[in-house]
Amino acid sequence: MRQIVLATRNAKKIRELERILLAAGLTDVGLAGPELYAALPEIPETGLSFAENALIKARAVAAATGLTAVADDSGLCVDALSGMPGVLSARWSGRFGDQVGGPDRDTANLQLVLDQVADVPDAALGAHFTCAAALVQPDGTEHVVEGVILGYLVRTPRGTGGFGYDPIFVPEGETRTTAEMSAEEKDAISHRGRAFRALVPLLKGEG
Numbered sequence: 001m002r003q004i005v006l007a008t009r010n011a012k013k014i015r016e017l018e019r020i021l022l023a024a025g026l027t028d029v030g031l032a033g034p035e036l037y038a039a040l041p042e043i044p045e046t047g048l049s050f051a052e053n054a055l056i057k058a059r060a061v062a063a064a065t066g067l068t069a070v071a072d073d074s075g076l077c078v079d080a081l082s083g084m085p086g087v088l089s090a091r092w093s094g095r096f097g098d099q100v101g102g103p104d105r106d107t108a109n110l111q112l113v114l115d116q117v118a119d120v121p122d123a124a125l126g127a128h129f130t131c132a133a134a135l136v137q138p139d140g141t142e143h144v145v146e147g148v149i150l151g152y153l154v155r156t157p158r159g160t161g162g163f164g165y166d167p168i169f170v171p172e173g174e175t176r177t178t179a180e181m182s183a184e185e186k187d188a189i190s191h192r193g194r195a196f197r198a199l200v201p202l203l204k205g206e207g
Contacts, residue, residue, distance in 0.1 A: 002068065003067055004067060004068040004070050005062075005065055005067050005068070005069045006018070006070055006071075007043075007058055007060075007061040007069050007071035008057075008072070010163075012163045013072075013163070013192075016183070016187070016192065017070075017072075017196060019183060019187060020196045020197065021199075021200065023187065024196070024197045025200060025204075026203055040060070040061065040064050043057050043061075045073065045087075048087065049087065049132070050073040050074060050075065050086075050087055050132035050146070051073075051132040051134070051146070052073075053073035053087060053132075054071045054073040054132045054133060054134035054144060055071075055134045055136070055142065056071075057073070058070060058134040058135065058142075059136050059142075061136075062137065066138050067138065068135065068203075069135075070134070070196075071134050072131055072132060072134070072192065072196070073131075073132050074129065074130060074131035074192055075087055075089030075090070075130060076127060076128075076129055076165045077127060077128050077130060078127045078153065079124065079125075079126040079127060080117055080120045080125065081113070081117070086130075089109065089164070090109070091105075091109075092109040093105065093108035093109045106163060109164070110164070110165055110168060113153075113165065113168070114153075114155060117155075118155075125152045125154075126151075127151060127152055127153050128148055128149060128150045128191075129148070129149050129169065129191040129192075130146065130147070131147045131148075131190075131192045131194070131196075132144055132146050133145050133146075133147070133192075133195040133196055133198070135202055135203065143199070145198035145199055145202075146195055147191040147192060147193065147196075147197075149171055149172075149189060149190055149191045149194070150171070150172045151171040151172050151174070152169075153168050153170075154170055155168075156168075157177075158177045158179060159176070159178075159179030159180035160179060161181060161182070161183065162178050162179045166178040166179035166186075167179040171189055178190065
């Protein structure tokens with residue numbers, strides 16, 4: 001059985017990616033344990049786009065492990081903030097989100113976005129999530145796919161599921177935030193679910 005490495009240290013994301021890939025029929029490929037990636041040096045995300053950052057991580061992990069690597073970069077793009085936080089979504093609050101005794105990084109990032117749109121009319125709170133997923137094989141073969149989900153922001157966080165900005169994002173056609181959905185409901189429509197399902201044929205060697 002071939003093994004692939006999921007290039008992330010985020011335990012919640014690892015569980016989500018495993019769930020998405022297995023539900024999409026990826027049963028003949030083993031997912032290498034997260035400790036394999038965790039043992040690697042930190043990989044700076046210096047790209048200016050989601051695709052660039054995903055490729056940076058996947059290339060580094062494939063080179064270091066000799067295994068097929070899958071990485072993603074994803075984020076929230078708010079219309080009223082000219083598409084930001086975008087590729088800076090995970091570190092939007094800067095060092096503030098790392099302060100001892102302060103809010104965790106996810107909470108600090110989310111609150112900063114809410115503060116920045118405090119004076120924006122509700123009708124102008126459009127936003128979308130984007131995910132670029134990269135597949136890099138040891139022989140240098142590369143693929144990048146993308147998934148997007150449109151929606152809008154709410155001003156008060158709701159729900160305990162998901163992570164990141166999920167508690168303030170409502171997908172188009174929904175009244176619930178993605179943090180109020182079950183894992184399966186979110187996977188079916190999420191940006192990450194769409195991107196990683198597009199990778200499955202490539203991982204199976206069908207693409």
